Amino acid sequence: MTDLSADLRVRHPGFTLEVSHVFPGQGITALFGPSGCGKSTLLRVVAGFERGATGRVAFGEEIWLDGRRFLPPHRRGVGYVFQDARLFPHLSVRGNLDYAHGRAAARAARYSYGDVLDALDLGPLLARRVTDLSGGETQRVAIGRTLLARPRLLLMDEPLAALDTRRKGAIMPYIRRLPEVFGVPVIYVTHALEEVTQLCDRIVALSEGRIVAAGGVAETLERLDLAEVQGRFEAGAILTGRIVAQDRALHLSRVDLGGVQVEVPQIALAKGAQVRLRVRARDVALALERPRGLSMRNCLEARLMSITPEPATAFAEVLLDVAGQHLRARITRAAVADLGLAGGQAVLALIKAVSFDRQALPRDRSADAGPP
C-alpha cells in the first residue's frame, strides 16, 4: 500500500489550483467538485500530463515531481481511464488490450489477462472494432486496457459522464470491485454525488482550486455544506443499515438503522445485507406529532441537535439524531419559528421513500458498517 502525496500549485490565467493532500494507497477516493474546480487538472498533474505544475508529487519514496525533477508519465506506472475512453481506433478491442499487456511493467502480477477479461466480461468483445462498441462497452474495454498495463495507481476521470443512467448502473459494480479484485487504489474524479456515495470510500471535495473537505464519505458528506461546493446539490446525510424485510409485491425494502426502520424502493439484495442510504436535507420534513393521512412512508423519531439559519436566505439547516446516526433537514426559518423548534427537542422526521439514494455495501467493509 503506497500513499500518494501531493503538494502542488498550477496557475492558469484566471485560475489557481493549490492542493496539499495525501491519498491513501487503498480503496476508492472520490475527487469531487463542480466543473472548473480543478479536479481534472489535479488528476492530470498526478499522471504527468500537465507540465505547468510546481511543488511536489511523490508516490511512496518515488518522486514524480519536485522542482526541476519530473518523471515522464510512461514511467510512473499510473493507469488513467479517460472520460472519452481514448481507445486506439486503428486497433481492435483485442489489439487495444494487447497494446497495454505488451507494455506492462514487469511487476509481480496479482492477476492475469484472463482475470481482467472475466472481471469485465470482455471475452465476447475481443474481435470487435472499437468504433462499433456501445458507450458502456467502450468504457469497460478502457478500464480493462488500463488494468492490463498493471498500474500501481488507477486514475479515473469521470468515466461515467458520457453514459446514460442505465449504462452507468451496469458499469458501476465493475468499478466498485476494482480495488478488492485487482489490488489497485483508485482516485475517481466526478461531479455526480450519486457516484461518490455508491462507489467511493473516501472523498476529497474541491472548490475553486482548493480542498474544502476530505475524509470518509459518510462523515464528510454529513458535515460538508455541499451548497458551497456545488449549488445544485444540497447537503444531505448518509445512513447505514441492514435489510430486514423485502416486500416483493409492493417492491419495497425495509431497512433497519439500529432500532429505527425505514421503507425504501426495493434494493435487489438478500435480507441481512448492509446498505448505505443518502437523504438530501431538502427531502426531509419535520413534525411535532405523528401526522395522519399522509403519503410519506417514513416517520422517524429524532432528536433535534442544532439549528443553523442560513444568512440571507429563507432556510435553516437542522441537524438531527436518528438512532445514533445523523440526518439533516432543510426547512424554512419561518417553520422553525412557527413550530418553536429548539435544540434537544424530540421531533419526527418525515422522508418520502422515493428520495433515498441507495448503495449496497460489501459485507467485509467493517469500517463503513452501520449499527448491528
Add this chain to the structure above:
Amino acid sequence: MGLPDLGPLWLTIRLAAIATMILLVIGTPVAWWLAFTRSRLKPAVEAVTALPLVLPPTVLGFYLLVFLSPNSALGGVWLAATGTTLTFSFTGLVLASVLYSLPFMVQPLQGAFESVGRAPLEAAASLGASPRDAFFSVAAPMALRGYLTATVLSFAHTLGEFGVVLMVGGNIPGRTKVVSIQIYEEVETVNYAAAHSLAALLLAFSFTVLLAVYTLNRRFPVHAGRS
C-alpha cells in the same frame, strides 16, 4: 521524329522517389513540431515552409543557384569534400526538389498530427509507451491517411517541377535532364509527336497514381481520430 528518349522519364521518377523519401524523414519532425508546439516561432516556421507554394520557381531556383554554386559557402564545402559541384548535378536537383516540395509533405502531415491530437498520445503514455514508442505505435498509424496524401503529393509535385530544375540543374542528359524539360525541348524543336507521347505518359501516370490513392482511401478508410 520518332519515339522519345525514355531516359529523362526514369531520371525524373528516380529524382521524385529519392526526394520523397528524404522529405518523409525531414518532414515528419517538422510537421510534428508545428502540430504540437506552443512556441512563438511557429508562425515564422510555418511561413518559411509554405514559401515554395507561392514563390515563382525561378525565384527559388535563382537563390538555390546562388547558395549552391561553388563560390558559395555550402557549394564550396561540398566541392572541397566531394570534388563535384552541387549546381548542375543530380545531387543539387535532389536538394532543390526537397525544398521545392517541402510544403506538400509538411502541410498534410501537420494536419494529420493535429487531428490525432495529444489525447491518444496521453493514453499511450499512461499504458507505458515512451514518446518514441507512442509515435510509431499510435500517432503514425492514426496519421496514415496524412502520410499517404503527403507522399503522393510530394512525389507528383516533384515529378512536375520545371522552373527550379532549369535554374539549378540545367539540361544535362542522364544527370539533370528531367521529363518536363525534355517535353519543352521537343516542343521547341517542333517535335510534337515525341512531346505528345511524353506528355500523355506523364498525364496517364499521374492520373493512375492519384486514382489508386483515392480508391484505396475510400475502400480502406483509415480511422484517424476525430478527422
